[in-house]
Amino acid sequence: MNEYRNILLAVDFSTDDHYVAQKAKHLTETFKAELSIIHVLDNIPMPDTAYGTIIPLDQLTSNESLETEKNNLTKIADQLGVSSCHRWLVWGEPKQEIAQFAEEYHIDLIVVGSHGRHGLALLLGSTANGVLHYAKCDVLAIRLQEEGEMS
Numbered sequence: 722m723n724e725y726r727n728i729l730l731a732v733d734f735s736t737d738d739h740y741v742a743q744k745a746k747h748l749t750e751t752f753k754a755e756l757s758i759i760h761v762l763d764n765i766p767m768p769d770t771a772y773g774t775i776i777p778l779d780q781l782t783s784n785e786s787l788e789t790e791k792n793n794l795t796k797i798a799d800q801l802g803v804s805s806c807h808r809w810l811v812w813g814e815p816k817q818e819i820a821q822f823a824e825e826y827h828i829d830l831i832v833v834g835s836h837g838r839h840g841l842a843l844l845l846g847s848t849a850n851g852v853l854h855y856a857k858c859d860v861l862a863i864r865l866q867e868e869g870e871m872s
């Protein structure tokens with residue numbers, strides 16, 4: 722099996738993040754890889770910066786609507802020991818932006834959570850399915866349990 726050097730963890734600030742993050746952390750340690758963390762903002766306006774849609778967290782100036790997202794990302798990244806230059810807030814559609822970021826930053830493994838979806842939800846598609854569709858590198862989908870699902 723090839724070694725992974727650059728692992729990207731995608732977080733949506735849900736309660737599942739911790740579980741997915743622990744798996745990404747374990748892989749990072751196993752492969753002695755570099756861990757990056759990304760959250761895609763699809764519901765707040767993008768600030769006017771020289772960066773375009775991909776902005777390193779430490780380059781973001783203070784903006785009220787961004788503070789919660791910045792704090793959420795900082796908290797998870799601190800817990801995982803992700804260095805400040807590997808924390809990213811990105812604007813756009815999550816599945817496309819995660820895949821595009823991975824390509825641009827030479828990521829070789831993307832780690833996302835995956836809910837077992839049925840019916841209409843399955844037809845509408847999940848972020849994990851979308852990332853798998855767009856990504857050019859490996860994608861690890863961590864199976865998340867639905868409420869009421871037996872383990």
Ligand code: AMP
Binds near residue numbers: 849
């Ligand atoms: P979903 O398919 O929307 O339930 O999301 C499943 C997984 O996709 C999450 O556990 C995250 O790993 C990833 N994800 C979903 N939304 C985002 C987002 N806005 N930014 C980064 N990752 C996300």
